[in-house]
Amino acid sequence: MAPVRNARTVFNSVPTGYPEPGKTTVYDDTKTIDVDNVPLNGGFLLKTLVVSIDPYLRGRMREPHIKSYSPPFALGEPLTSHGVGVVVRSELPGVNPGDHLYGFFTHEEYSVRNNLSGLMKITNEHNLPWSVYVGAAGMPGKTAYMAWKEYSRAKKGETAFVTTGGGPVGSLVIQLAKLDGLKVIASAGSDEKVEFMKSIGADVAFNYKTTSTADVLAKEGPIDVYWDNVGGETLDQALLAANEGARFIECGMISGYNTGGQPIRNLIMVVAKSISMNGFIVARLQPKYDAEFYATIPAKLASGELKYTEEIWDGLEKVGDAILAVQKGTNKAKVVIKVADE
């Protein structure tokens, strides 16, 4: 077979505020690959099916000298994020054509990999769409499940407040909190997301853009567990509305990602109310919870016991726009880029 297109999306420049599609990231469809003959050197050829667009990717768009928990993107190189792909050819023992792999993918249509570093096989016995393995059955789902298990110390009858409850992390947190018998207050940035949050069980769901978070928490609080994906003023309101001994699970602070950070003014409440606040990176919880997660969550997603939503964007040329939508919150659900069919 003749060489085929091997399009990719490249990190082109460090943004100062919101990322700019076409400037921060550039779609490049000039490369080709000879799928049948490209040398594998003992490795394997992977065809990318889906890649995930997540809030934390903004933090990787930085100058390389700045340290953080995830590595910076390399200028001129393809972006990387979680993905699912299928093995086309292999010289690596134990890896066979047709195997599906989940893990860190470069934003390329095809890539040659030396080994399984950062990847794991998925068998998909419940026949979920592959996209779900980068969403509710992937990193965002693990984020919700593992940190809720590790840090919430949830007790029946308590009250939880979940931010970005329309997203893949928050929506699973809402459902886990309901399964544990909590009253759940949930916020998101659109009326459509509010409806979705109600449909999955949130007792109180509101659009923070049109309803005062402070008013809702004053009426529906105090809160015992706070799931923070946003930081900034919302975190400040949660600190004021916290119960004594509240647990704050610090998953992310997107309100500051494109603005250089939002100051927090009510942190004294951590002292006054004996609050415990735990930040985490899901990768550090995986060794403890990965087996339990895969043994339970995909089945519940397939049966409908746990619900999810997703928004599929078509092709790597959409990566830049999709990243911006996630940073601005204009997406409607978990964003996945579909790169190819099987």
Place this chain on the structure above:
Amino acid sequence: MAPVRNARTVFNSVPTGYPEPGKTTVYDDTKTIDVDNVPLNGGFLLKTLVVSIDPYLRGRMREPHIKSYSPPFALGEPLTSHGVGVVVRSELPGVNPGDHLYGFFTHEEYSVRNNLSGLMKITNEHNLPWSVYVGAAGMPGKTAYMAWKEYSRAKKGETAFVTTGGGPVGSLVIQLAKLDGLKVIASAGSDEKVEFMKSIGADVAFNYKTTSTADVLAKEGPIDVYWDNVGGETLDQALLAANEGARFIECGMISGYNTGGQPIRNLIMVVAKSISMNGFIVARLQPKYDAEFYATIPAKLASGELKYTEEIWDGLEKVGDAILAVQKGTNKAKVVIKVADE
């Protein structure tokens, strides 16, 4: 015996910034008490020996409608704080003249109490000065001991950063951290306190008013345990200098007590570095650790194994100035008001 003076220090007005002696608090020596004949109504007469001046008292000087972890002072009524006193007369079974009691005292020379609520007997078998029972062997000592035990998860070879290391809480934390085999960085606001911190074992001690906290932490960090008594910019620097998995013990944030609070800008590091941050009020830890504390700490203080300093101010007329000194940090050591000899 004729009635004697029963001086007191009264909360007179809510301060906006730093408390003002003579305005915020007023010394009143017009009251008298007939020690021999004052009716006890089944209670007992307590003579105040010492009362404690602590940073948290600023938080009690507030409008009564504002909720916080400790009750507001009542306008026109005596201040209250930890103290030690001796029973003069008693009608309460189990309470006898000569008994020494520790707990919450009104700022009066004498008071009639109905019961032992908020008080406990101390036997002082190690012959410590009574003032120590409101310092290293009292609430500040418990604060250091109990929270270090509960939250530090200290491991030999790690690094701790302790703020207000010249005070009664910080200085005990420094010594507990050294006993656990940690490298200790400690800060305070005067060169005299720096010398004291070195004398009790701090590996690195500095005056934050003349030396850059950021520079010290960049050179001597990263830090695994942060003992926070100050909040504000120092907390922001500690967040930047924290190691992955660091534990932040949030004891107080005095930098904001007289200014309406200091914003925190680097809280995203809680997420990025998987930091756990625990606020606490010592009263909530006491049921778990009180027996252990009294069984070990007073003996070590008496033997000199653990060191402490204190600064004795004479008479309730000094309460206003003493509170201001503690808020401004111009005191040299733990401040205790000596109200009377035995």
